[in-house]
Amino acid sequence: MKDTSKKRRKKLNRLGKLTLGLIVVFTVILTVFVTEIVADKKVEAEKGTEQAVKSEVKTNKISKEETQPKKNTPDTVEQEKTKDEESSSHKETDGSEEKSNSVEEKQKKQEEQENKETDSSKKQTSAPETGxxxxxxxxxxxxxxxxxxxxxxxxxxxxxxxxxxxxxxxxxxxxxxxxxxxxxxxxxxxxxxxxxxxxxxxxxxxxxxxxxxxxxxxxxxxxxxxxxxxxxxxxxxxxxxxxxxxxxxxxxxxxxxxxxxxxxxxxxxxxxxxxxxxxxxxxxxxxxxxxxxxxxxxxxxxxxxxxxxxxxxxxxxxxxxxxxxxxx
Ligand SMILES: [Zn+2]
The missing domain is CATH 3.20.20.370 (Glycoside hydrolase/deacetylase)
Known part of the structure; x- marks a missing residue:
């Protein structure tokens, strides 16, 4: 009986040591794994904030770009109003576009005026509405x-x-x-x-x-x-x-x-x-x-x-x- 109980103890000891070793190995692996994940997360988080910052910058830029045309419309109107009085343009980047646009608009206006003029001259030379x-x-x-x-x-x-x-x-x-x-x-x-x-x-x-x-x-x-x-x-x-x-x-x-x-x-x-x-x-x-x-x-x-x-x-x-x- 003594032999068998001794053998049993030895077996239990071995098992205990094995499980202990396994647990130690596991915990070591786990801690390494966890620290790595944490580190990764940190990097990701940092990247995330960077991206967030970048995106913020982008959205700021976009919102600026979006708001610029809104600001531009009254500007261009003012510009057109003052164009005949002063030839200065305060937008350097869009200057050429604005100029071509204003040229087109001027041409349109001229055409409209010419049409009006021809209409009125037609009224003068041809029969009036009374017949x-x-x-x-x-x-x-x-x-x-x-x-x-x-x-x-x-x-x-x-x-x-x-x-x-x-x-x-x-x-x-x-x-x-x-x-x-x-x-x-x-x-x-x-x-x-x-x-x-x-x-x-x-x-x-x-x-x-x-x-x-x-x-x-x-x-x-x-x-x-x-x-x-x-x-x-x-x-x-x-x-x-x-x-x-x-x-x-x-x-x-x-x-x-x-x-x-x-x-x-x-x-x-x-x-x-x-x-x-x-x-x-x-x-x-x-x-x-x-x-x-x-x-x-x-x-x-x-x-x-x-x-x-x-x-x-x-x-x-x-x-x-x-x-x-x-x-x-
Ligand atoms: Zn006569």
Whole structure:
């Protein structure tokens, strides 16, 4: 029994020593392991703080970059405002970009302005929204003083007119005829004598007088007009033989639908006559107004031009492609 118990003790001793040794080895390994981990963690932690610091720096940079454009917008606006006054730019880095941007913006602005300008000029030259058009016509001229006054007023009111002139008067006022042509007014003929017994003597005399005027206009302005107004109108003098001869020449005979009878007046009463008639004919355009190149007409013409302008009429020159107004 003693032997077996001794053996047992020895066995237990060995086991105890073994487990003790194992425990020691384990603890040593464990401590080494733990210290290594701790050391690693420390390094990681340090790296982490470094990264954190770096990222903080980065975010700071980003936030700065983000806030910079926000600051830039009012700056650029200010810059643009002051650009014309002072040529200094306080941003060196983005200077070129800002410059190119501002150049583009300037171009855009210029284009917009040009568009606005062309729009407004279109409104001036083409029919206004009302669609109302009036054709002012002046007979018997040119007149040495009245014609220039009329031309000036027409310019002032952005109006174009049509002139039916007598050849002797054109000869005496060549510069006026040229001015009419240069300013874009329509030029036509009214004959030579204005005397019934002469111009209406025969269809040939009518054609001859008109051609004499047409030739003079061609010589002085280069315009080959076909616009003709018969003295006293086409009724009753333009009978079928006269009409036939006129058509053969290619004349475009123009009468009127508003007779101002301005030659009867010594005051501005003819203006009221025209205005009254214009109001009666609303919607029955085109209005063809007959006036004469006389001093009294020139004196009171402005009131008529004011009326047409204020009431949205476009004052145009007769075009040879238009269907002429003729008495029946
Ligand atoms: Zn006449």
């Amino acid at each position: 109302k058009v009036v054709y002012l016509t002046f007979d018997d001229g040119p007149h040495p003083t009245a014609s220039k006054e009329i031309l000036q007023l027409l310019d002032q009111y952005d109006a174009k007119a049509t002139y039916f002139m007598l050849e002797p008067n054109m000869k005496n006022n060549t510069d006026v005829v040229q001015e009419m042509a240069e300013k874009g007014h329509a030029i036509g003929v009214h004959g030579v004598t204005h005397e019934v017994s002469k111009i209406y003597q025969s269809p040939q005399s009518f054609v001859q007088e008109m051609n004499q005027g047409i030739d003079f206009i061609h010589k002085t302005t280069g315009i080959n007009t076909k616009l003709v107004r018969a003295p006293y109108g086409s009724n009753p003098y333009i009978t079928p033989p006269f009409k036939e001869a006129s058509d053969k020449e290619g004349f475009i005979l123009w009468d009127w639908n508003i007779d101002s009878v301005d030659w009867k007046y010594k005051n501005g009463g003819f203006v009221d006559t025209i205005i009254q008639r214009s109001n009666q004919l609303v919607g029955k355009e085109p209005l063809i107004v007959l006036m004469h190149e006389k001093p009294n007409t020139a004196r009171h013409l402005e009131r008529l031009l004011q009326f047409y302008k204020e009431n949205g009429y476009d004052m145009r020159a007769i075009d040879e492609s238009m269907q002429p107004i003729q008495f029946k």
